Amino acid sequence: MLGSSMSTTRVLEAADLEDALDVLDRDPVANAFVAARVQVAGLDPWRLGGEMWGWYDDAGLLEALCYAGANLVPVCAGPEAVRAFADRARRQGRRCSSIVGPVEPTSELWSLLEPGWGPAREIRACQPLMTATEPCADILPDPRVRRVRRDEIELLMPACVAMFTEEVGVSPMSGDGGLLYRARVAELVTGGRAFARFEDGRVVFKAEIGAVTDRACQIQGVWVAPDRRGQGLSETGMAAVVQYALQEVAPVVSLYVNDFNRPARAAYHRVGFREVGAFMSVLF
The missing domain is CATH 3.40.630 (Aminopeptidase)
Structure with a gap:
């Protein structure tokens, strides 16, 4: 004391x-x-x-x-x-x-x-924090979204790099050549927390459960291949990931999203997420 x-x-x-x-x-x-x-x-x-x-x-x-x-x-x-x-x-x-x-x-x-x-390189002053506590009743989970296997890490990496670069504004492969980022992706895959839909050997939808406690988990890295956007893959894909997370990981599933990303916010609302707060990010 x-x-x-x-x-x-x-x-x-x-x-x-x-x-x-x-x-x-x-x-x-x-x-x-x-x-x-x-x-x-x-x-x-x-x-x-x-x-x-x-x-x-x-x-x-x-x-x-x-x-x-x-x-x-x-x-x-x-x-x-x-x-x-x-x-x-x-x-x-x-x-x-x-x-x-x-x-x-x-x-x-x-x-x-x-x-x-x-x-700062960029300031994201308002990133709505959203939660879901039950599976979506209106959108069927995509049956082709599944856990990524260890032997598929190399297939997953290009999608992860594209998502990170698009979201953060810099490539995760700079500096150390991507060693730390690749290790993190491998950790998520090995832990059964990386999910994707594969078509013809490439990822068209992906998401990871990045943080897990017994009270809540947090989805990150949601990405749809640019040529497949606007086709509902994010909604059915997220419905699949949320269903898994609620059944096997934690009673509350959360994520945060940029306020200016209206399509993503709308998709998450349709999948059953509701806004419960807001985050802020300052990027260097």
Whole structure:
């Protein structure tokens, strides 16, 4: 227990795991990405892929977190915690490729970091967070959407690279030649969390379940081949992935999407997703 008149922030350690999980559990959907990593890796920075910063209130209680790895992600952070995390981030210097999280704390965090870290390559100020808790009754799941097998990773990679480049604006193959990205794709395939529809040896629809906890999971990487768009593949494909996720993974399926991507938002609504909040992403 810390002093009664001193709030503080520090890097969390193994002994703080239970308290950290309690914070993450306050919003299982919004915190799914960070919670999934912590449940697998604990708080050891090497296994976690970054540090977990904790903010303690005046009573010495852990009230907020910030994951500081490839992404900087505020968790349950009010204004005071955000200021403390921004101070630590400024002192450390930018090591992340993005800041991602619920709109309010992420916006506050960026406003404090922008003078030293800016300009950003791109800011996505509103990305609706959507959830589904039951299979869609109106759209039949595509029976040809299935788990990708390990021997199909090379067939899946071009679609993954195209999706990433289209979504983020840079190729995941730059820098290390794509070694880390390929490893991540292989991890998802090996874990049975990559899904696709193949036609004539190529992917025409794909999606992955990127984050998994016992409370919620998060779909990512939804992509339809450009020449097959507008034909309903995203809806029937997503219906198939959602059905699997609800049956075998978690009781709540979530995703977040750019607000300007109206076709995707409409498709997700038709598949049964509803908006429950919003994220913000700052890309470097």
